[in-house]
Amino acid sequence: MIDSTASIFSPPLINGVSASKVFLPHEISAPTIFAYLCQHFPHIQSSEWQQRFSDELIYAANGEKLKIDSIYTPNSHIFYYRFLAQEIHVPFQHEILYENEHLLVVDKPHFLTMTPTGQYVQETLLVRLKKQTGYEELTPIHRLDRETAGVVLFCKKPECRGIYQQLFADRKVQKIYHAIAAYRSEIIFPQTLQLHMEKGNPFYTMQTNAEKAQNTETFIELLEHNQQHAKYRLQPKTGKQHQLRVHLNYLGLPILNDPFYPMVAHKADDDFSQPLQLLAKEIYFIDPILNQGMCFSSNFELTL
Structure with missing residues (x-):
């Protein structure tokens, strides 16, 4: 099966951050995209993924904003954004x-x-x-x-x-x-x-x-x-x-x-x-x- 939406949606730049792309493989068994992300990125707490879904920072390949209960769709890809709740400011300018x-x-x-x-x-x-x-x-x-x-x-x-x-x-x-x-x-x-x-x-x-x-x-x-x-x-x-x-x-x-x-x-x-x-x-x-x-x-x- 070919991901036919691969070239349709280009995720926007949000506050200077580009979206990361994740492929959803066919051989994985997961009820939701949220469950797969928690499984695929074990070093990231599930609460962080919950927050990203809540903040509408996860997109389907066609540009649809995904929800925490969005069904896992194999042989497609999604986009997500990474932000940190607290980040130390570097007080020097380029x-x-x-x-x-x-x-x-x-x-x-x-x-x-x-x-x-x-x-x-x-x-x-x-x-x-x-x-x-x-x-x-x-x-x-x-x-x-x-x-x-x-x-x-x-x-x-x-x-x-x-x-x-x-x-x-x-x-x-x-x-x-x-x-x-x-x-x-x-x-x-x-x-x-x-x-x-x-x-x-x-x-x-x-x-x-x-x-x-x-x-x-x-x-x-x-x-x-x-x-x-x-x-x-x-x-x-x-x-x-x-x-x-x-x-x-x-x-x-x-x-x-x-x-x-x-x-x-x-x-x-x-x-x-x-x-x-x-x-x-x-x-x-x-x-x-x-x-x-x-x-x-x-x-x-x-x-x-």
């Missing part, structure tokens, strides 16, 4: 640096998560941008950690996203970061650091492994120092998770206010007092659609 037909270039502040995940939906850069611009199909081309500030690229059209992502895969994008860390006069700069990085423990951290072939590379320069701290210019050739944080930590120069390296030190979610001193300062690439050089720089600055 800035749109540049926009054309295909791209949106944004200056991301510290502490702002890129996309909805876990405890953040409204307080994410993607949802803020969708709310501000109304661009329903906006998607990030690459990512920055929640703790990192600076320049990040978004694609306005799904059909162009892969073209730009390929630039990153082919290492045709030059990125320059600034970081503040300790100053040690015995460490000679500039230098190129090559390490093997792999998943660490806890699972959301990374670690180095001297017994495996190098899979990361960063060119590091010293920009200035005050004897105690220094400002470094980092140019990664590869793009592993936490690469710059791990590379500086490997040199005995952990980035100032890093909550993961050298040791995990969790802070309260509403503690914005000590931002990680890492900034995605500049990005360069040849636009594959316009065939012209593009260069963008963050308006944020790290100071000693």
Whole structure:
């Protein structure tokens, strides 16, 4: 059986949030869509699904607003929206640096998560941008950690996203970061650091492994120092998770206010007092659609 309504209804953008799509398989036995959702998403409390039905945030494939007793209809799909009852406000603002037909270039502040995940939906850069611009199909081309500030690229059209992502895969994008860390006069700069990085423990951290072939590379320069701290210019050739944080930590120069390296030190979610001193300062690439050089720089600055 084919879902004939698949292309008829396009769910609206609600308060900057796009709808998620769920397929209802044939082999499942469930009396109602509500029962299936509780079964399919065991980590979400049934009371949360009840609230979404009550708030009319669940749609059938044809655009009909579903109710909590709506019958399960196999081989179709539904749309639902995710909102959080309480969400910690991130008191820092983004800035749109540049926009054309295909791209949106944004200056991301510290502490702002890129996309909805876990405890953040409204307080994410993607949802803020969708709310501000109304661009329903906006998607990030690459990512920055929640703790990192600076320049990040978004694609306005799904059909162009892969073209730009390929630039990153082919290492045709030059990125320059600034970081503040300790100053040690015995460490000679500039230098190129090559390490093997792999998943660490806890699972959301990374670690180095001297017994495996190098899979990361960063060119590091010293920009200035005050004897105690220094400002470094980092140019990664590869793009592993936490690469710059791990590379500086490997040199005995952990980035100032890093909550993961050298040791995990969790802070309260509403503690914005000590931002990680890492900034995605500049990005360069040849636009594959316009065939012209593009260069963008963050308006944020790290100071000693």
